[in-house]
Amino acid sequence: MQPESAESQALLVPGQSLLLRGLDEQQRFGASLLDTLSPGTVLFLEGELGAGKTSLTQGVARRLGFAGTVSSPTYALMQPYPTPGGQLLHVDAYRVSHPGELYDMGLEDLIAESRLSVIEWGQALYNDYPAAVLLRLEHVLEDENVRRVTRVR
Ligand SMILES: Nc1ncnc2c1ncn2[C@@H]1O[C@H](COP(=O)(O)OP(=O)(O)OP(=O)(O)O)[C@@H](O)[C@H]1O
Ligand SMILES: [Mg+2]
Secondary structure: OOOEOOOOOOOOOOOOEEEEEHHHHHHHHHHHHHHHOOOOEEEEEEOOOOOOHHHHHHHHHHHOOOOOOOOOOOOOOEEEEOOOOOOEEEEEOOOOOOOHHHHHOOHHHHHHOOOEEEEEOOHHHHHHOOOOEEEEEEEEOOEEEEEEEEEOO
């Protein structure tokens, strides 16, 4: 399926792609996702280092009214952000060798109490959350300021 322009800001359907030109569009796309994702949703983001997963999450946080900085929680693994629009849970499972580590840290309760849970590098959890939305982010070879986002499921 051909990538569309970033003007269509609704959640993509599975298999559909969109090109995001620059950090601002990356964050605005993240913000646009919220209205289509019901409370308690898990959103998996996959894609290589620097593909823009955390940037997209920053847009979600801003849309929820969070005034602080969302950074990579690589060392904390899981970071709940209290926002005016409800709790945003941000997980970076890059260094997790077994999903049991996240469950031992209370992942399920944190997801249940969150408006939205965004999980980077969460492949080991895909089977546990079959209803989750999965987006893939990729660099576009011809232009370092463009990312392609594809809804996988
Ligand atoms: N659409 C875009 N166009 C240009 N630059 C972008 C875009 N999206 C993100 N960036 C930039 O790419 C860099 C990496 O982004 P980000 O930290 O969001 O990636 P990531 O996928 O979370 O990486 P990691 O896997 O290391 O956590 C940042 O400097 C960010 O500003
Ligand atoms: Mg990141």
